[in-house]
Amino acid sequence: MSGNTFGHTFRVTTAGESHGPANVAIVDGVPPGLPLCASDFAFDLARRRPGQSSLTTQRQEADEARILSGVFEGRTTGTSIAILIENQDQRSRDYSAIKDRYRPGHADYTFDAKYGHRDYRGGGRSSARETAVRVAAGAIAKKLLAAAHGIRVVGWVDQVGDVVAQIGDPSAVHVEEVEQTPVRCPDRDAAERMISLIEQVRKERDSIGGAASLCATGVPAGWGEPVFDKLKADLGKALFSLPAVLGVSYGAGFDVASARGSDNNDLFGVENDRVVTRSNRHGGMLGGISSGMPIVLRCAVKPTSSLPQPQETVNDRGEATTIVTKGRHDPCLLPRFIPMAEAMVAIVLADHMLRQRAVRG
């Protein structure tokens, strides 16, 4: 199988290209009885969709998701839930300028190497378009986590270029703060500088990278499996499965490389009859299993590879040529990345929530 399924017990299978008729997700393993309707997807789909602000591509996609199965009288039935998002931006463009040449930073060449031919319209299956149905699936996971344990999964833009946000307590960030700026950074001062930087980069026909942080609060101790399916391993895979992610870390992340054990260990204590740690350099996971402390993750997202300026490349006959990626692209991927990353984190947590039921009943 070509890797279009994710998860063990809460399981998401997807299909769809950027310029085909539709994208589809089948979400399997959702327990029965959860209230659900298509409008539950609207908030996160709106956060992901193009054209939402001057910081993102001006391409317009409505991204309306329909539920085709698995819900009856407003509640999940326990059977598989199919979600359909039709592609509206399918107008017949002229692809002759790109169909035979490889866009730098894109998967055009690697798809050709893998499959022998490819759908060259907008990147086909390699387009971030496929994440729309992930976001819808993630909205189900979020709803399940909130209903069962009051868990919140919140992401925000932590860095754009050299501008880095200052966030005191990650577990205190609420989605309302995140949504107050189009750049999705809850540090208002940093947000303004990020916005300026993105606008400047756009004017210069360039793009800029960044980093996102994510925090899940309310996860009980004991989720995750001890060896290969450590919670950190499944979260790592989930975030790396998103386009443009080149690095993932949790807790103190790469800072541990220069730390000493005596500084790095989080000491245990007791608070309200509950075992806690006094600091959270371990990012809420010890031995790959949740500790009950907030789960804190960070990931690095590269600058958009599509640039409205000529770049040297080769074509599929191995000849040197140049390419200018037309169309409308985000100068910075980060603002629209947030709902995608939240969705993947929520899907992993929902999976391990259900897996833990098999362990302890």
Added chain:
Amino acid sequence: MSGNTFGHTFRVTTAGESHGPANVAIVDGVPPGLPLCASDFAFDLARRRPGQSSLTTQRQEADEARILSGVFEGRTTGTSIAILIENQDQRSRDYSAIKDRYRPGHADYTFDAKYGHRDYRGGGRSSARETAVRVAAGAIAKKLLAAAHGIRVVGWVDQVGDVVAQIGDPSAVHVEEVEQTPVRCPDRDAAERMISLIEQVRKERDSIGGAASLCATGVPAGWGEPVFDKLKADLGKALFSLPAVLGVSYGAGFDVASARGSDNNDLFGVENDRVVTRSNRHGGMLGGISSGMPIVLRCAVKPTSSLPQPQETVNDRGEATTIVTKGRHDPCLLPRFIPMAEAMVAIVLADHMLRQRAVRG
């Protein structure tokens, strides 16, 4: 299932605790006809085993691996290969000082939260002892990759504390250079400073973190799947599944956060009739699929949590107490981490090599 299986087509399943009778791996999906005997595991097991140098724990484990199945007349049969490593260090110690209290940075508390009870001897299933059979399984993967495509997977210590190695071309690093110093850093100058730092830290009854780099050369373009099972996603999961890893990146890694697209894109060219990129900030993977360029990864490893100094903690009744982790521990995990990380990278590559056969025959 409690997550003790890894991989889709080349598949590794493990069992074993640090102080039980033995550790076992079953390696499934190895094609028939590969020459294999137990001595193929010796080199990497020796690199992983305790007591190999003054930099590591002085605990002595011989780590002899036996092949119990799947090999006939010196070649693999195509059926599942069972590998057994008996535990020799099973002496009956007095665990009364730790059996009811939670070691900071360890999985004692999270195992109790997950399972309700735990094997407290040496960490049980959460001990890095379980990686011995992963290293043996990885040796099979390495042999398969070398035989089929001449692929080499080499890891080295890139950083210890503030000492960072200078490596010009990661794809030029050979295992012989890596093995020239006990710290496994091919930059001789940095290696000496790393060794001094580790010895100093040990004297101070402390531990120190670091980072490892990995490079796989010879991987053809086209391995990896487009969405969830991107090569970077499976490699990310593999490395995060190892104990003490808090961060994973590939190519330019977290540096992309401050990069511009015009600088970050690797331009395509042609060399010896083969499509290449002129730089390798993409770390050998585009759209999650191998590009034919060297695959370059980096991961952050925390300082050893077990410290020979008293640390505050709580016991399983929620009472404040202190703990001193006795026994013999590595002051820095990095030197012994290298063969573990190489093994996991090789296992992922072997899996995707076989998966690609289903795509293109």
Added chain:
Amino acid sequence: MSGNTFGHTFRVTTAGESHGPANVAIVDGVPPGLPLCASDFAFDLARRRPGQSSLTTQRQEADEARILSGVFEGRTTGTSIAILIENQDQRSRDYSAIKDRYRPGHADYTFDAKYGHRDYRGGGRSSARETAVRVAAGAIAKKLLAAAHGIRVVGWVDQVGDVVAQIGDPSAVHVEEVEQTPVRCPDRDAAERMISLIEQVRKERDSIGGAASLCATGVPAGWGEPVFDKLKADLGKALFSLPAVLGVSYGAGFDVASARGSDNNDLFGVENDRVVTRSNRHGGMLGGISSGMPIVLRCAVKPTSSLPQPQETVNDRGEATTIVTKGRHDPCLLPRFIPMAEAMVAIVLADHMLRQRAVRG
């Protein structure tokens, strides 16, 4: 996950209820380059659809399948293929007579026991309606098998009530013969008697069971895995996963219970430089691996449980009541069962064809 995915490398995931908006399949693992369009599904969907003859239910469903992804310029891309079949027969009926009571022989009670509530309209997910997308997925598998190895998968009705077909050589049956009668029995004489029997049973407001045979020709020796994923095991699961199947056998089937080894063993010989057996009591599989001889299967299908006559039952409050299943039902499931069974056999064979590529390259 609630079991809506089938297969390891050629993998089918489905969703959909009988009276929801649509049924969906995502077919993953189809190699790139296979010519495919929606009309490839038409033949088998027409064989499966209600209302095709006087022998089947008179319910009318057009069953038009749309391909939503994974095909570009008339060929598969190697990415996941989504197939959508909208439900047309969704008229709002009055379900008050059945919504709270359990139809004998149906899954109403077991769904309630499993999930706590259920979609009672037409059986919801337990309806044979879900097999429509399996048939479409099977048409892809058939096309792949034919293109790669010239494999044919043909099924026919072998028995209805006490009428049993006489078929000399199962591997000589062609689909054209099967389609010559609406009962799908290539023994013309038996077919006539089956048709009479079904019409009589319908008049008596009753239903009748039967058996189907299946034969796959052209399967090379060597497909199937030696232990749990024996070809016979995966074929057995595939056929038992279809509604109403109570028995599955291959080769000599239950007759082996009274056979002696000296009669039952198929002796090996050589024909056209190819190892063959002189008889085929082993049904084309030895040790669970294909032998190169025709694969011959048989399965027993129960009489339709829905009967247009009153039956005693209980309601969801545990009270005795009666039920008359209205609506239009097949008096015998067998004729429409054939394309479903062929589809499942083809899906298993396509999966093992691709799995064998990983073994031998």
Added chain:
Amino acid sequence: MSGNTFGHTFRVTTAGESHGPANVAIVDGVPPGLPLCASDFAFDLARRRPGQSSLTTQRQEADEARILSGVFEGRTTGTSIAILIENQDQRSRDYSAIKDRYRPGHADYTFDAKYGHRDYRGGGRSSARETAVRVAAGAIAKKLLAAAHGIRVVGWVDQVGDVVAQIGDPSAVHVEEVEQTPVRCPDRDAAERMISLIEQVRKERDSIGGAASLCATGVPAGWGEPVFDKLKADLGKALFSLPAVLGVSYGAGFDVASARGSDNNDLFGVENDRVVTRSNRHGGMLGGISSGMPIVLRCAVKPTSSLPQPQETVNDRGEATTIVTKGRHDPCLLPRFIPMAEAMVAIVLADHMLRQRAVRG
């Protein structure tokens, strides 16, 4: 992967050949806290082992199973359990008479076709020797089912040649009755005739087939998944995965082919405030989900293929030759088949018990 793993949540992975050093199973997903020690395997291993009576092969294997992991202080820890059974009968025999020729009815030819070479000693991986560790894994499943729900899984020999047992109520058969005769048939009169028949067949240097029945009592309503992972589908796969099984059925089995719906439907009623059916032609599963009624299965087992008389065959160069299978073989596989079949049924039920926890908590 070459199919050496079975199950979704309760998951068994095996390795081992008949004449290699050992057979191994890793059982993953066993919940923590279940009392377990190696002697729990003894009863069923003794029922499976060769040499147990004059009806079976006189080969002697002690079959002692060791637990290598996953159990601490007499209880399961929740981590993976490795079970080791060393092969004692490894004496170096002269295989020159069979190593290049294909035994009729065996997997010699199909293994060669699949893998290109094979372990020819005693069948290698295709030998029923591999079922020893399945029986041990099944003993864990049985213990879990009994502890959680009081479930009993009992199998017996239902038929040998033309001798068919008369069993009134399958759910009333107890293992003690089964074990009262070496042929494992609780109908004492039929048992005597079976024994005579087997002894006669042995004298005639031949073998005889048979059928086994299985009954699981105490399974609650609601286990099994609605589409591909129907309980009957997973049970069917489990039984077909055993050597020599050519047919599987449940409930009324192949008799439904000649039944009418009005006779075949089991009507619902209420007994002790519990929904029951008044008959059990559905064998305890409706829509593939357990109904709370006893689960009743039957399978056909072919006569032993190894015969102590010359049989015509070909060698691996395609030349006609003859073969006499020396060594000690069972004249009838059925008595030793019972514990294997019980084990596979128990493994499927344990898996679906744990899967149902994810559905309903």
